[in-house]
Each structure stands twice: as structure tokens, then as C-alpha cells.
Amino acid sequence: MAPVPYEVVAKRRETYDTITLELDAPDGFEFRPGQFNMLYPFGIGESAISISGDPAKTDRIVHTIRNVGAVTAALHRLELGDYVGVRGPFGTAWPMEAAEGKDLVIVAGGIGIAPVRPAIYEALNQRERFDQFVLLYGARTPSDLVYQGEVKDWRSRFDAVVDVSVDSAGSDYRGSVGVVTRLIPNAPFDPDNAIAFVIGPEIMMRFTVTELRNRGVPRDQIYISMERNMQCAVGFCGHCQFGNLFVCHDGAVFNYDAVRSYLPVKEV
Amino acid sequence: MSEDLDITAELGRHSFMKGVSEEVVTRIGACADGVASWGEDEMIFRSGGEATKCYLIQSGEVAIEVYSPGTGSRIVQTVSRGEVLGWSWLFEPYVWSFDARVLTPATAIVLDGEAIRHCMNDEPNLGYPMMVRFARLIVGRLQATRLQLLDLYASRN
Structure with a gap:
């Protein structure tokens, strides 16, 4: 190709x-x-x-x-x-159809907001397809926040809950400071009727999944997007092999259940 | 400090007390000073000050800050609705380690630290569930701090 x-x-x-x-x-x-x-x-x-x-x-x-x-x-x-x-x-896609009629919870860390922005657009453009819409976005510092104008617009909507947290900030910053996972316990969604899309650095995703599980979100209702060294993008070269999966071909979006056994394993 | 509110009811609605028996909520409610509110940039406490109160945030955002000569104040964390501000009242020498400054107008249930310590010490049926909650809170903050130290979003090139 x-x-x-x-x-x-x-x-x-x-x-x-x-x-x-x-x-x-x-x-x-x-x-x-x-x-x-x-x-x-x-x-x-x-x-x-x-x-x-x-x-x-x-x-x-x-x-x-x-x-x-x-x-x-x-x-x-x-x-x-x-x-x-x-x-x-x-690659695979965020399961928008599976989220229909449910609370859609998106947790994005760092530049991870970029791969999930198409899902945000689709959800906000077709808001009636979903119940609650919750976006939790974490970044390193205020100057690392991308799409700042759009995030502000999303936050101003009455039909969306958008919360942003940065890991570190100067005293003039007026927003939330702390890891993005701390936003999960008080986020307004029903864990029994929620589907979660999680994307960011792998460690961040692991802790995010832990918090979502603590809230009661079922494992099979959590999707994560993996990042590996992708070269051929069609599952031939093996550079992005992750256990018995190829991230480029079987992912990058995976159901958490499909990959959870590999996540804590070194050198996978 | 508002004294007209039913403080026990307010306490029972706070996330920190979720799952606690009504009896314990009532006993802790007896240790409450009331509900306080602060405006933007007001200081709730300062580093080095005597830690006598525990604050269960109901609304607004409060920054936990540390001052470093030369670089100024840095926000290390913010706490907001449903979270707890301050645990230095629980451990000797009962001195605040950080500053707490209000970012957006905030309200909190204010508990008397010494009164809660006595209750928790004298009544194990109350002390254990409360200590578990404070331990969970501290573990959560520790994990969050570790993640912050990992600087997850930093460039690796």
C-alpha cells in the first residue's frame, strides 16, 4: 500500500x-x-x-x-x-454504537485527547444518542493543554460535563490541579450504565481503569487505546506485537478485557 | 459560620461519609463547628499554622500550595466538592504543612479536629470506620503524588 x-x-x-x-x-x-x-x-x-x-x-x-x-x-x-x-x-475504532443510550465517559491524558477528539465530535454532534456525556482531560501543565478554545466551548455546553486537571500549575492558575484520575470518583455518571473510553500514557490508563472499576464500571464496558511502535500498519511486520495481538491491526482501540492480562507484564 | 443548617444532614450527604452508619454521622456531626464559606483568594490556613480543623468541601475549588523562595507559590493539588481538605489535625504536631487558598468561592463543613480525635480514640466503633476513610484518603493522595512524580505526559525523546 x-x-x-x-x-x-x-x-x-x-x-x-x-x-x-x-x-x-x-x-x-x-x-x-x-x-x-x-x-x-x-x-x-x-x-x-x-x-x-x-x-x-x-x-x-x-x-x-x-x-x-x-x-x-x-x-x-x-x-x-x-x-x-x-x-x-x-486500526479499530471507538465503539460509538455500543455507547448509544449509555453514559459516555471519556478520560484522556496528555496528547491522548487528539485520538479521541473525533469521538468527542461525533458524540457532541449527535448528543441525543447518548445519556450523560463526561469528558475528563488531564495534562502536565496549563501550557500543555491542547484545543483550549474548543475545550472551553465544550465546557460551556449544558449537555456535557467537561472537567480538566493539570499535574502542576503556578499560583495564578484557576483550574483544577492533580492527576486526572482524581476527577473520576465525583464525576456524574451511572457506572452500571456507562461506557468508558480511556486514552493516555499506559500507566495513566492503568490507574484510570482502577478508578473506574472502583466506581463500579464493568471491565467489559471499558475501552483503551494502546500505543506501540507501528511500522507496517497492516499486521505483517510484528513491530507492534502485544501478546498475541497486533496493535496496528487488532487495535489501537481495545476492549480492556482483551488486553488487561498484558498490561502489567514487562517486555510485552 | 452558618449555624442554622442541619449539620448532621449536611455531613451525611458528603461523599467522604458515604457508607458510614447514621449513628457515626450523628456523633461526628456533634464535632462540627458548622458550614463556612470563603471568597476567592481567601486563605483557609497557612503552612506552619496550628492544625485544628478538618474541612469537608461542599462547593468551590481550593488550592493546596507550597511557597518556594525564588520561584514563588506552586499549586500542588486542588480539592473540590466531595473531597476533604487537611489531615494535619490528626497527627502530632498538629501543624499545617501547606497553604490552602480558595480559587473559586467555596463552602465546607468544618469539623473540630481535637473533638474528632477524642471521639475516634474513645469509641473504636466510630474510630475504626473513620480511620479507614482517612487512610483511604491518604493512600489516594499518595498514589496521586506518585503519578505526578512520574511526570507521565513528559516528552521521552
């Missing part, structure tokens, strides 16, 4: 190390929330980057990219009019 070139038509700085790129898709580009693309800045290499745009808007491909290595640094250097190679979409 060869990369298809797409033109960069918008570039936005989200934080000091994170940008959002919008690629023109004149023939349309359909995907499901939670899926990812392989992005190829020509001559540098490929990197798996989650799609962070609205799935209802198929004329643009949106990616939010944190600068963490050679490929993502090259993606950061792209300017309007430049082209980038795209393979995808790949």
Missing part, C-alpha cells in the same frame, strides 16, 4: 511542542473515530498518527502531532502547500 500525497492546507500551533495539520482531501476521506494514518514526510520516514478531526467532515484530514522524534520533527517543519504521504485509515 503506497502513500498517497496530500497537500497541507492549514497548520495551527496548539502548544510549544504540538501542532495540528489539515490536509486537503478533494476526493473525500472517510474514517471512524479512533483510527490512525501512517504519515510520511518524504525522505524521512513514516509515523503512525491518529486522526483528530471531525469524522463528519470528509474534505479534510486532520492530525495533531507532538514533536517527539525525527519523523514528527519533519512533520512540524511542513508548511502550507507542502505535501505529505498518507497511508490509511488503519
